[in-house]
Amino acid sequence: MKSIKNIILPLAIVLFAGITATAQTTTANNSSTSNSTKMKTYLIERDIPGAGKLTPEQLKGISRKSCSVLQNMGPQIQWLESYVTGDKIFCVYKAENEDLIREHAKEGGFPANVITEISTTISPATAKQ
Template sequence: MPKYVIERELPGAGNMKPDELQALSRKSCDVLEGMGPQVQWIQSYVTGDKIYCVYHAQNEELVREHARRGGFPANSIARVMAVIDPATSEAREPALA
């Protein structure tokens, strides 16, 4: 299934309290449960004013639908074409996403 990186602009995201992050996570999971297995949340990274999320989804439209249903911004959605890391420097080809 394709992998996507979603950029969500949320001013003050880095200052959210643990209970606020938990509520945001619960909302996302509730929406995902209603959408079925064709879209899956993998992980998110909280920064100062943004949250970067990694999802598996059959297509970009499902990622947008999740954002719409949850009331989350999805300012940028990009399909991951390959994954690289330090071990890639020793490999012949980067791993496809």
């Protein structure tokens, strides 16, 4: 039963992310150049024991740290949202590449145990197309 939960929960998160994120790639313009680069969408799995028991103040602190690191990194990486579960936090990011995700995690001091590029998203709207 637990192995099914380990498969269904990340899948549900990816599907939910598809509802809230309108596209898996966007174009980001770097202010210092006229070239545009493709942003990819990533699902990051962070193993954080007791994550589901973190207080609102602790979550606010984590969020502030993440935003501070992102601000210093520039527009080639963006945090969309995160889902807090018992012992994990699943985050949805847009970035030019996976290395930026790893750099953000290192600079922020939080794990990035699994990084998965999202190739496409589906939602209930997909059934109506």
